[in-house]
Amino acid sequence: MTDDTSPTEPTLGIGMVGYAFMGTAHSQAWRNAVSYFDVPRPPRLTAIAGRNHDAVRAAGAKFGWQHVETDWRALIARDDVDLVDVCTPGDTHAEIAIAALQAGKHVLCEKPLANTVAEAEEMAAAAAAARSRGVRSMVGFTYRRVPAIGLARTLVAEGRIGEVRHVRAQYLQDWLVDPNAPMSWRLDKDKAGSGSLGDIGAHIVDLTQYITGDRLTGVSAMVETFVPRRPQAEPSAGSGSKLGGHVDAGRDVAMGEVTVDDAAVFLGRFGGGALATFEATRYATGRKNAIRIEINGSTGSLAFDFEDMNLLHFYDGTEPAATAGFRRIVVTEPEHPYVAAWWPPGHLLGYEHGFTHQAVDLVTAIAEGRDPEPSFEDGLQIQRVLAAVEQSAAKDSIWTPVAG
Amino acid sequence: MTDDTSPTEPTLGIGMVGYAFMGTAHSQAWRNAVSYFDVPRPPRLTAIAGRNHDAVRAAGAKFGWQHVETDWRALIARDDVDLVDVCTPGDTHAEIAIAALQAGKHVLCEKPLANTVAEAEEMAAAAAAARSRGVRSMVGFTYRRVPAIGLARTLVAEGRIGEVRHVRAQYLQDWLVDPNAPMSWRLDKDKAGSGSLGDIGAHIVDLTQYITGDRLTGVSAMVETFVPRRPQAEPSAGSGSKLGGHVDAGRDVAMGEVTVDDAAVFLGRFGGGALATFEATRYATGRKNAIRIEINGSTGSLAFDFEDMNLLHFYDGTEPAATAGFRRIVVTEPEHPYVAAWWPPGHLLGYEHGFTHQAVDLVTAIAEGRDPEPSFEDGLQIQRVLAAVEQSAAKDSIWTPVAG
Amino acid sequence: MTDDTSPTEPTLGIGMVGYAFMGTAHSQAWRNAVSYFDVPRPPRLTAIAGRNHDAVRAAGAKFGWQHVETDWRALIARDDVDLVDVCTPGDTHAEIAIAALQAGKHVLCEKPLANTVAEAEEMAAAAAAARSRGVRSMVGFTYRRVPAIGLARTLVAEGRIGEVRHVRAQYLQDWLVDPNAPMSWRLDKDKAGSGSLGDIGAHIVDLTQYITGDRLTGVSAMVETFVPRRPQAEPSAGSGSKLGGHVDAGRDVAMGEVTVDDAAVFLGRFGGGALATFEATRYATGRKNAIRIEINGSTGSLAFDFEDMNLLHFYDGTEPAATAGFRRIVVTEPEHPYVAAWWPPGHLLGYEHGFTHQAVDLVTAIAEGRDPEPSFEDGLQIQRVLAAVEQSAAKDSIWTPVAG
Amino acid sequence: MTDDTSPTEPTLGIGMVGYAFMGTAHSQAWRNAVSYFDVPRPPRLTAIAGRNHDAVRAAGAKFGWQHVETDWRALIARDDVDLVDVCTPGDTHAEIAIAALQAGKHVLCEKPLANTVAEAEEMAAAAAAARSRGVRSMVGFTYRRVPAIGLARTLVAEGRIGEVRHVRAQYLQDWLVDPNAPMSWRLDKDKAGSGSLGDIGAHIVDLTQYITGDRLTGVSAMVETFVPRRPQAEPSAGSGSKLGGHVDAGRDVAMGEVTVDDAAVFLGRFGGGALATFEATRYATGRKNAIRIEINGSTGSLAFDFEDMNLLHFYDGTEPAATAGFRRIVVTEPEHPYVAAWWPPGHLLGYEHGFTHQAVDLVTAIAEGRDPEPSFEDGLQIQRVLAAVEQSAAKDSIWTPVAG
Known part of the structure; x- marks a missing residue:
């Protein structure tokens, strides 16, 4: 706004990997969390990652994502990204989520958590390790909301x-x-x-x-x-x-x-x-x-x-x-x-309102230093x-x- | 009726064993079959059997059953009974139904057919034997109707x-x-x-x-x-x-x-x-x-x-x-x-209309010399x-x- | 029943005029009132009237009506008829119902009461006059039941x-x-x-x-x-x-x-x-x-x-x-x-259960000396x-x- | 976006008056029109007007409105506003809408169009006059969508x-x-x-x-x-x-x-x-x-x-x-x-999806030089x-x- 002053509350930089069906639903959610709810740490749509530059750029433009990355590792590495939102097919969940947690980023991972129990066990272990460092994680069983x-x-x-x-x-x-x-x-x-x-x-x-x-x-x-x-x-x-x-x-x-x-x-x-x-x-x-x-x-x-x-x-x-x-x-x-x-x-x-509720609950838990569920x-x-x-x-x- | 003439079509004498929940539903059915449908062999409510004379008599009076018996064997033995309708608990189905079939009476038996597979096998064997003599049998899965x-x-x-x-x-x-x-x-x-x-x-x-x-x-x-x-x-x-x-x-x-x-x-x-x-x-x-x-x-x-x-x-x-x-x-x-x-x-x-449909289908099959189902x-x-x-x-x- | 004794309670002789759609529903009702309810004065299906003798006789046989009349005046005149049930089209309601009331018969009249307000007024006047002599009347808005x-x-x-x-x-x-x-x-x-x-x-x-x-x-x-x-x-x-x-x-x-x-x-x-x-x-x-x-x-x-x-x-x-x-x-x-x-x-x-409830309520009111409703x-x-x-x-x- | 290039298609600057219930629904609609649909002239959330500066500023911030005005006349006067969206109570519709049309701005006016037929007639006349100059107008009967x-x-x-x-x-x-x-x-x-x-x-x-x-x-x-x-x-x-x-x-x-x-x-x-x-x-x-x-x-x-x-x-x-x-x-x-x-x-x-559909239909009609409905x-x-x-x-x- 013309007469805007910087927000006094800290914001939460979101980095999203994936931009298809779930990516659209999550984009709306991050945006709506600010529009409809009073969240203690408002999310910013900081960066979106996908392999096809043009496609991800177009998807990002539709929702006002500020930056585009074509390598999820680059997205995780960004200083302005505080939370990594994993919206890719299940076979990539473990690798991305674990890397993000190890990089100290909070993680929201779409369900199902992984394609195998073994992968899910690794992810749970990584989440437990991250939790001790104040890094939060959540799996996206949105219908709960x-x-x-x-x-x-x-x-x-x-x-x-x-x-x-x-x-x-x-x-x-x-x-x-x-x-x-x-x-x-x-x-x-x-x-x-x-x-x-x-x-x-x-x-x-x-x-x-x-x-x-x-x-x-x-x-x-x-x-x-x-x-x-x-x-x-x-x-x-x-x-x-x-x-x-x-x-x-x-x-x-x-x-x-x-x-x-x-x-x-x-x-x-x-x-x-x-x-x-x-x-x-x-x-x-x-x-x-x-x-x-x-x-x-x-x-x-x-x-x-x-x-x-x-x-x-x-x-x-x-x-x-x-x-x-x-x-x-x-x-x-x-x-x-x-x-x-x-x-x-x-x-x-x-349908999509549950995603906003999920975003609000997650952001609130992070701001309050609690572990989100699930x-x-x-x-x-x-x-x-x-x-x-x-x-x-x-x-x-x-x-x-x-x-x- | 005052100016009634004897019906020209043959009727079917029904003998019912049992007079509780299922007995009430079946009584209505035998009566309604004539009232609402043109059945080729109209059922008569000939006799109803139960151990307690007063109770069965009262139940029979409510629906116009013509005779009362306190022993189902006596009911089966009646010449004016052409079909035996078994409305008792499952532990007595086999004995009554088999006796009736052997006496040459058509049988309608409430479901489940029996309490054990062994009993049901005996009943099916008796039904097969009776069938060869033109005696029909049916089990009362009424909801089909x-x-x-x-x-x-x-x-x-x-x-x-x-x-x-x-x-x-x-x-x-x-x-x-x-x-x-x-x-x-x-x-x-x-x-x-x-x-x-x-x-x-x-x-x-x-x-x-x-x-x-x-x-x-x-x-x-x-x-x-x-x-x-x-x-x-x-x-x-x-x-x-x-x-x-x-x-x-x-x-x-x-x-x-x-x-x-x-x-x-x-x-x-x-x-x-x-x-x-x-x-x-x-x-x-x-x-x-x-x-x-x-x-x-x-x-x-x-x-x-x-x-x-x-x-x-x-x-x-x-x-x-x-x-x-x-x-x-x-x-x-x-x-x-x-x-x-x-x-x-x-x-x-x-709820009770299905019982009438069942009675109509059974009476029609008997009149036409076909085996009823189920x-x-x-x-x-x-x-x-x-x-x-x-x-x-x-x-x-x-x-x-x-x-x- | 073979060993039947005469019922000790007085019965109520029903005479029904008409035998089409409403006649069928009412026949079932008079019969069911006895079968399912303990009514203080059990109805008998005494006589049914219609102009076409064969048709009314066939209709009557289906429900066990005891007598047939081809003139509703004859039906009203019968000593064994205590209540006249009017199931004809609306243009005949007034004439039949008023005649019956004047003859001292209770009346159940199908709805609508009449085809004109003038007829209905005459009928209401006749009902009021009859009421003072203990003769009851009711109009058949069955869906109330x-x-x-x-x-x-x-x-x-x-x-x-x-x-x-x-x-x-x-x-x-x-x-x-x-x-x-x-x-x-x-x-x-x-x-x-x-x-x-x-x-x-x-x-x-x-x-x-x-x-x-x-x-x-x-x-x-x-x-x-x-x-x-x-x-x-x-x-x-x-x-x-x-x-x-x-x-x-x-x-x-x-x-x-x-x-x-x-x-x-x-x-x-x-x-x-x-x-x-x-x-x-x-x-x-x-x-x-x-x-x-x-x-x-x-x-x-x-x-x-x-x-x-x-x-x-x-x-x-x-x-x-x-x-x-x-x-x-x-x-x-x-x-x-x-x-x-x-x-x-x-x-x-x-659908038809309401007719039975109506019959039960009417018979009960008559037996108890109360005016039925409506x-x-x-x-x-x-x-x-x-x-x-x-x-x-x-x-x-x-x-x-x-x-x- | 970091590597964003200016959009090649012309955009449509929206100026919205009012920011309560309807204002929220319309804000979401203008935003979603771009996110979910391919519209020929994408709307921009240019300016929002309300009398209470702090309140309207807060409301505007929630949806990313770029500018705030406390006088609707100033909003209409803005060069970057191409369409005025009237979301105020009915008693102000006529004045605002007519002024906007006369200023050459397209208008979306919430229903009912006005509080009286006389006002509505003036508005319709203003819309007809504006139409001849290629200025479009629409009343917001959103449920059609x-x-x-x-x-x-x-x-x-x-x-x-x-x-x-x-x-x-x-x-x-x-x-x-x-x-x-x-x-x-x-x-x-x-x-x-x-x-x-x-x-x-x-x-x-x-x-x-x-x-x-x-x-x-x-x-x-x-x-x-x-x-x-x-x-x-x-x-x-x-x-x-x-x-x-x-x-x-x-x-x-x-x-x-x-x-x-x-x-x-x-x-x-x-x-x-x-x-x-x-x-x-x-x-x-x-x-x-x-x-x-x-x-x-x-x-x-x-x-x-x-x-x-x-x-x-x-x-x-x-x-x-x-x-x-x-x-x-x-x-x-x-x-x-x-x-x-x-x-x-x-x-x-x-509920709110209809507002997005309305925005899309309106923007499309404007871009295609057609009159929108209603x-x-x-x-x-x-x-x-x-x-x-x-x-x-x-x-x-x-x-x-x-x-x-």
Whole structure:
């Protein structure tokens, strides 16, 4: 501004690696954290890194990133970068995050933390070492920051549903249902680690553990790859959404092998005794991003579906039978987590708002000298659940304890 | 009627054993079959049997049963009884049904067919022997006759959802969530065979197999008894519903052991390759009779919830993306199964209508000399699925093929 | 029954005039009243009257009516008939009902009470005269007996929603949306009195007044006939539902004039100050029998839709904002009106159950020497509301007080 | 950016007057237009004006506005401002907008266009004059830019629902239901022009006209002020949402007079013959921002509720009856209006996204030399509808044609 004076509070220089889907969501988040919230250490969009200079420059310009780097190591090395935000595919998380932590930079790493338990263990160790030096780290299970999810966790913690008996979680998408949807890095085990399991199954593991405040102790699982070979080509023009798409049947294209799971289903047991069922799939025709979670407790229940993400359904079993019923709570009241910063009641939030909440929580924790959640250790634990799922599925669904 | 003439068509004399919950539903069904449908061989409510003469007489009077018996053997022996309707607890099904078949009576037997695979095998053998003599038998998986379920099966059979990828089925009730709900025969393995598994899990096994026209080949399972001991007493007056209820904490009552499962969860695989998840529980607080079934196919999907039993949700994946969406079909059109006999569109049917449809289908099959469905062999196959669930649950959830 | 003894309680001989749609519903009701409820004076299905002997005889046989009459005067004259149930079109209500009352028979008369205010006034006068002789009368606004409606009334009466501010009521059907649906008595003002207004609009006037315990004081209205001429022919075979249907365009058929409204919309004011909007139409494509009622009070709200007739939505505004939400009450608990007589929770009731509840309430009032509700005076008041709607619509929607 | 080069395309300097609720939403929109869309003339957040320097400076800093002005005339006079965005209360719209247009600045003016028809006429005249000089203007009926609304309009325009028969529109909020919610400018006729009618009723008039492509020709109306006096005080701390709030009963506060309507209900007729009902209220307890619109056509229907703003329900009456049903379209596909710029399917948009779409459409129209919609003339027509509502309500709800 013309009459601007330098801000008196210290700012936090953000350096982001990656600029695709997650990069866009995170850029908006860093910017919005200042626009809507009073954060103790306002983030600056300092530098963005990507291998293709023109592409990353264009992406950076859209959100006002101040500098561009084509080597993430150079980004980490910048003095004006205080926090490194890792938005790349999973196979690069460990290397970048560990280097950043060792360089004394705070780290936000997209989920899943890593592609293997071994990598995740290294990352957790690096985070623990960094923590002793006041360097903070967080893994980006953003859906935790949907207000309805926060409310769900609060209700469980307050004992409003009693002892948890059942957990029922599904993450349903359908962008692979077309057998002519093309290959992508998300279908390549080397890049993605796993398929639906790590990409979306990880979210429902995190969310159910977060809401219940409890952890899975073991699983019995099946995984499946319904369409094992797909065209190795760009999707035809205008053939659909950013995920998925379609390759014209008539085109003479090479075929690639899908090396990850299309769907994963598993039973589980929580530490407190609850029985759980989980399902993650990209083949649930008609379900676009249905993260459905139900928790049945001894005195109440909760239900959530991300396709109606501003709603939480709460059944209070202590109500008289004549007037008991699932309450459709529109989670847009100022009393609800994060909502007071936004719009009046009934003015809905969308997908990307959770990223802003995540940025605010992280920046606040850093400014206050606290460790943010979920930690890299939390990310490692989820990785161990996913590994147990794969092990059980490989051994006739035998009950497989979660390691650690 | 004053000017009545004898009906020219032959009638079918019904003899019913049992007169509680299922007896009431069946009585209404036999009566309604004549009132709403043109059946080729109208059923007569000939005789009803129960051990307590006064109670069975009172129950019979409410629906116009013509005769009362206190010994089911006497009922089977009556010349005016052509069909024996078995509405007793599961431990008596085999004995009564086999005796009736051997006496040349058609049999309708409530589900589950029996409490053990061995009993079910004997019953299926008796049914096969009787069939060769023109004696018909059927097991009462009534929910098949809900119009929305019939429509679902038709849509799958017509290829409207393509190849089935996912089956997701839950039967959720909550009448045991109160730890002071009393013991009942339904919680006693000797009487009931199993708990939620046989009582309600059997229904979702039947329904998903019926809708898909496919069968489960194996399972991986867990079962649980959350509240192992319950008061051995009548529920306190006015303490709630016919199922469940509550015993006052202050009363000095003996405790009984719950010998059946409270909940069962299992993964499964259908013959055609679909992945399945199943859950049956009486601890889903706030869910009263939620039979929820979702089928995801390669080109479409279906969703049903018995708590909205007049609706079927159908997603046609061949629609253009801009206008595709789950259709909320109100299954009350004359074009829908059974509906033309009832009310105009939008005038909903209720729980008991399925029993009438079942009676109509059975009477029609008998009149036309066809075998009705589901057969005792179908009931046996479901019993084998339930047995596989129990075996898997007893062996660390190991994958367990369905026998047969 | 073979060993039956004569019932010690006196029974109530029912004589029913009419045997079409409403006749079927009422037959089931008289029968079910005995089967499911303990009524102090059990109804007998004594005699049924209709002009076509064969048709009425066939209809009577389906439900076990004991005698057939082809002249309603003969039916009224029978000594074994204690109550006359009038299920004919509206133009005959006054004559039959008044004759029956004068003959000392209790009367149940289908809604709307009459086709004109003048007729309704005569009927109310006859009812008042009969009442002084202990002869009871009731008009059949059956939807009052849907359990969710009864619960709604109770919640308002208990003050759970505070002072009523808004009433929003729609009765939406679509069976006339096809311009080739044929003429029928329902489209003929001489027979039907009015169109959507009296047929379905009357229901939402009654229901909102019943739930709020308040009455409309005036209206401002519009009515419309979208399709003024229709084919005078039977619907083509298999052309659809009992209402509506379709006449093949190719057929050379005479056209008849629709002399009633297709749709009526009106604003209103209740005695307590609430603002109201009403809409009744048979042209709401896709809505089959959507009776939708919303009541907003100063501390709570209610919402109901007959297409989900087992649900009542209740918002308690005294809840803390964080957990307030519309509760989806599944109105199938034994604590709910009428429900204890039927099935366990979550086992839904259907359209026709309300008729049984109506029969039970009427028989009980007669046995106890009380006047049942709604009375003929109540029916007259609704007729006056409908007349005010027609008057306002005829005079540029001018505000028109309800007479009386 | 460090290596930034000046953009080759011309930019559009935005000057915004006002910085409260609407100011925040518009700031985000101008910024996001560049971040998510490829706009031909990217907006710059050039200057923001408000009377309180510190407050406007703080607001501007949150979104990166480059300059601050405390006099809107100075803002209009700036050479670097190409477009003036009017986000002030309605009583100042005319003066600011006309001055800006006369100064050759494009104008975006928040709705309602003005507080009176006379002002709106002046504004429309100024817009017409400016148009001839290539200066563009637009009124901010932002909800038109919700993707589901755009899809609804497209479906009507394509004839997918046939001839429109019924329009049913409600805008329901509840932030005044507490009689101790304080006075505010929104309850003062001098500032706000009207109450629920202009604030929210204007939106449903615009939306229904936009979707149907038709206009209201007349109305019959009632308005009501339920709570005529309210405390003249700041809401108590933490007493709730940005709208509404609560003043502690114990406080000794002056009372102010509410000079606007709390609720308005009206009937209407569209040019094409459709019957319409409208309701706008801030007393619908439990409804937070429920913009509900239903359109019934001769061959199909549409339904929308802003509380589920990413959904459009579409009934295709040309489907066979057995599979017809309202389709729940999740309007998040790249084929849907505006959506391709955002996230993958099923990742919901929120309230503020419509503002970005509005900014994009306006900037694009300016760059392409076209007149954007809705024009000031469109805004004037809506003002005339609102005036007709007030006139009818003042004259016994008499039918009142819309002027113009």
